[in-house]
Amino acid sequence: MKKLLASYGRDDEFRAVAELIIDEEEKKNNRVLARSLRKTLEAGPSRPPRPKALAPLIPFPEAAGDFIELVEPTHNKQDIVLSAENVRVLLGLMKEFRRADEVRRRGLSVRSKLLFCGPPGCGKTLCAEIFAAELGLPLYIVKLDRLISSYLGETAANVRKIFEFARKQPCVLFFDEFDALARARDDGGEHNELRRVVNSLLIFIDRITPKGFLIAATNLDKALDTAVWRRFDEVIWFDRPDRRMIERFLRMKFKNVAIAVDPTSHVAELDGYSYAEIDRVSVQAIKAAVINKRKEVRESDLREAIADERRRKHGSARLTQPT
Ligand SMILES: Nc1ncnc2c1ncn2[C@@H]1O[C@H](COP(=O)(O)OP(=O)(O)OP(=O)(O)O)[C@@H](O)[C@H]1O
Ligand SMILES: [Mg+2]
The missing domain is CATH 1.10.8.60 (Helicase, Ruva Protein; domain 3)
Known part of the structure; x- marks a missing residue:
């Protein structure tokens, strides 16, 4: 088993399976074996970072500069600790993305809208960055509270431009602090302007089929109403x-x-x-x-x-x- 891990440690999927085996052993309380396996796995050949085929960039709507930012990745997957379950889900999403054309040709939809939930400091933003880098996609972080206020300032056209952009540009569009949206929805009374804005943002999110991924991150969990939940193809939990x-x-x-x-x-x-x-x-x-x-x-x-x-x-x- 150790030899197997050491020699095949290069392959992502193999690594995920190995993590699963180790977790299983830990759950069975075989801690000595589990620890020894993990040590072997971690001592395996360390991979030089593969140059990623970056997606070509199309011009970014200038007016959106206030609330959206292109972020250069500074971390790679060696820098994050994820549960075996999350590794499995994320690898599944990557594989699906890489075979997207094939999937669509068969009339099936590709999962592309993800919700990252969990308490602060548990890896939501970090994971979005590494996920984008792994796929060779540029990462755009959208500051939702600024977006909402700019929307309120009658710049709805800018918002439309962003969504137009994400439809064409293969990228990860990351809505950080997605709670701002849920909060605004709660704060706004029945006929409030804010509520109207938030609802139209939700409709945008609903209609968009991103060329890459739309990822939203939130600290709230159950507090997000079902209207928000059901817009996402996958929900991933980042626990303490x-x-x-x-x-x-x-x-x-x-x-x-x-x-x-x-x-x-x-x-x-x-x-x-x-x-x-x-x-x-x-x-x-x-x-x-x-x-x-x-x-x-x-x-x-x-x-x-x-x-x-x-x-x-x-x-x-x-x-x-x-x-
Ligand atoms: N799962 C993890 N593995 C390794 N490091 C982590 C992990 N989660 C958090 N960190 C460390 O904590 C820092 C902050 O994490 P991150 O910004 O991803 O948290 P977050 O979940 O987005 O929090 P917030 O809800 O406050 O935005 C990271 O830059 C990293 O140093
Ligand atoms: Mg964050």
Whole structure:
């Protein structure tokens, strides 16, 4: 099994299956085997990033510059920790996209509108970036609150241009903070102008068949009404990491770092934290070693970084409490 993993570790789908096997073993409580398999898989040949065939860019509607931004990818799939389930779904979507013509020829529709749900700092934006990069598609991030206000300012034509653009340009059109839309829908009274704008945005989203993907991200889950839900072909959940995922994340973060202790011995203390928070802890610990001109990260660096994060988290919890 180990040989198999090491020699075939290059292939995406193989990797996904391997992750599944490892997860299964972990669930069966075969932790030693699972850990050893994962180590082998991660030590496999590291792939030089493949040059992606980038989609040609068509001119971007100038007036949209205020609320839409072309983002250059700075991460790749080695930088993200995803559940085996999400890896499977995302790979399935990529495969479907690559065979889109064939699928359409048979009169079937291609899944292209995705909703990413989950608490802050758990990888929605990061995943959209890596997903686009993997497919060689440019990523355009739409700031929805700005879009709505510009729409209110009677620039409906701009909005139409964006959707026109996404119909022609193979890209990932990413609606960050999609909650703004749901919120505006709630805030607006029955005959409110805002409500009219939001509804027409929803209709746009409904009608569009993107040349690539339309991805919306939200922190809300059940609070999004069904009218919004049913417009998406796929919903993907980005949860806070459980202990197993925290362990994987820490391994990834400290992979190329000299450290005197096993960072995964702190998994229990980080339970309940988001990836972004654990990321901050890792960076702080590594930085402490650099600042103090030490070659290794020490136990105390980690402990202090965790204490700082805890203080910060509790402080911010206090701030958000109603007075
Ligand atoms: N699943 C993950 N794997 C690896 N790193 C992650 C993951 N999720 C978050 N991070 C780290 O946290 C940072 C912030 O994550 P990201 O912006 O994707 O969160 P988000 O889910 O979009 O949050 P928000 O709801 O606040 O927009 C990332 O840049 C990365 O450093
Ligand atoms: Mg985000």
